[in-house]
Amino acid sequence: MSPDPSTVLTLQGVSVVKDGRTILHPLDLTLAERRIGIIGRNGSGKSTLARLFNGIETPSTGTVRLGDRSERRALRRAVGFVFQNPDNQIVYPIVEEDLAFGLKNLKLPADEIRTRIDAVLDRFGLADLRARLTHQLSGGEKQMIALAGVLVMRPATVVLDEPATLLDLWNRNRLMQLITGLEEQVIMVSHDLEMLAGFDRVLLVEAGRIAADGPPAAVIARYRAGAAC
Amino acid sequence: MLTEAYIPGTSPLHRARPLWKVLGLIVICTALFAGPGWPTLGLGGAAVLAGFALARLSPRHAVRALRPLIWILALLFAVQLWLSGWALAGFVVLRFAVLILAAALITLTTRSSEFVDGLMALLAPAPAWVPKARIALAISLALRFLPMVRDLLEEIRQAQAARGLERNLIALAVPLLLRALKSADDISAAIYARSFDAAD
Numbered sequence: 504m505s506p507d508p509s510t511v512l513t514l515q516g517v518s519v520v521k522d523g524r525t526i527l528h529p530l531d532l533t534l535a536e537r538r539i540g541i542i543g544r545n546g547s548g549k550s551t552l553a554r555l556f557n558g559i560e561t562p563s564t565g566t567v568r569l570g571d572r573s574e575r576r577a578l579r580r581a582v583g584f585v586f587q588n589p590d591n592q593i594v595y596p597i598v599e600e601d602l603a604f605g606l607k608n609l610k611l612p613a614d615e616i617r618t619r620i621d622a623v624l625d626r627f628g629l630a631d632l633r634a635r636l637t638h639q640l641s642g643g644e645k646q647m648i649a650l651a652g653v654l655v656m657r658p659a660t661v662v663l664d665e666p667a668t669l670l671d672l673w674n675r676n677r678l679m680q681l682i683t684g685l686e687e688q689v690i691m692v693s694h695d696l697e698m699l700a701g702f703d704r705v706l707l708v709e710a711g712r713i714a715a716d717g718p719p720a721a722v723i724a725r726y727r728a729g730a731a732c
Numbered sequence: 733m734l735t736e737a738y739i740p741g742t743s744p745l746h747r748a749r750p751l752w753k754v755l756g757l758i759v760i761c762t763a764l765f766a767g768p769g770w771p772t773l774g775l776g777g778a779a780v781l782a783g784f785a786l787a788r789l790s791p792r793h794a795v796r797a798l799r800p801l802i803w804i805l806a807l808l809f810a811v812q813l814w815l816s817g818w819a820l821a822g823f824v825v826l827r828f829a830v831l832i833l834a835a836a837l838i839t840l841t842t843r844s845s846e847f848v849d850g851l852m853a854l855l856a857p858a859p860a861w862v863p864k865a866r867i868a869l870a871i872s873l874a875l876r877f878l879p880m881v882r883d884l885l886e887e888i889r890q891a892q893a894a895r896g897l898e899r900n901l902i903a904l905a906v907p908l909l910l911r912a913l914k915s916a917d918d919i920s921a922a923i924y925a926r927s928f929d930a931a932d
Contacts, residue, residue: 576929583925586918
């Protein structure tokens with residue numbers, strides 16, 4: 504199924520320079536596949552690249568577009584972002600309140616907020632966490648709530664920045680199952696190469712440039728070969 | 733603490749508007765200090781106990797609310813006993829305990845988001861230049877991250893103890909501040925990633 508052109512992310516001549524240091528060299532990308540992975544060494548610029556998609560990072564040059572729109576607000580509304588550490592993403596002390604945060608920002612009516620929270624909790628089997636204190640959740644539960652807090656806003660695309668780094672194997676597998684079942688487009692930064700094996704496309708970022716871009720097997724093989732040197 | 737105290741429920745107190753609850757607390761506090769001694773204390777105490785029963789809260793919740801302040805109550809009692817005798821010492825400590833329980837009754841029956849929503853409603857008539865959403869968010873963030881900072885402090889303390897360092901305020905404060913500032917950057921990004929710029 505071809506993607507809706509109004510929800511396709513494109514980067515044109517985008518670069519990021521901070522304090523005189525080039526984090527990302529100028530690049531052009533069109534991200535139309537349903538499952539896209541981003542890999543690379545620590546400090547290669549892959550997280551900076553991912554943060555451009557949601558407008559968290561502002562490009563020094565070039566434009567990030569969603570369809571034909573480039574306003575930051577449009578990007579934030581259509582592209583959800585899940586951070587590596589859910590403790591830095593969960594804003595409210597109670598699960599239900601946190602899930603409502605993004606929806607209240609969108610000024611949705613109370614009924615709609617309640618319906619969407621019910622739906623996302625049911626979808627992930629998290630209904631028993633609804634009234635729990637967020638700081639008392641396990642790491643796995645926090646990451647699920649962080650993901651639910653993004654999905655409840657019904658974005659077209661979900662960007663995940665190393666979402667399994669702090670998870671044990673059980674929770675990593677559970678998260679992967681959830682991600683696999685998502686209808687939304689997924690762009691995931693990860694060091695977990697096994698997670699990306701079933702994706703449609705993988706980007707390898709090296710020293711702020713796209714060093715390889717293609718099917719997972721070929722790109723991951725190249726990354727592994729580089730790491731073996 | 734507000735974040736840790738809330739007990740889910742559907743009682744009339746749980747459903748009451750936070751503004752009315754705060755006004756009720758102000759009335760009880762004022763009456764306890766301005767009204768005639770023991771009769772007012774008896775009425776105030778009865779009202780608070782009735783509130784606990786109405787909200788279907790157990791005596792355990794009342795004990796938990798008083799426990800962190802038990803040493804202050806004991807000290808207060810000792811000082812008043814020395815200065816004024818048994819009757820006044822008992823009266824002052826009981827009055828203080830009723831005040832604490834009245835405040836606890838609000839925190840036990842009110843979600844932090846209801847406080848924030850109530851605050852937003854109070855700020856609604858304020859001029860446009862007042863950053864209402866930011867003020868409300870600042871309060872909810874403080875409530876959310878106080879337990880996190882407390883856990884962080886304990887983690888740093890344990891890491892330092894494992895390396896042989898006993899309690900040292902500066903050695904605790906510096907890494908705590910650095911980690912809190914680092915988290916603050918990510919938290920800020922996460923807030924805006926969830927369309928907070930559309931809220932103001």
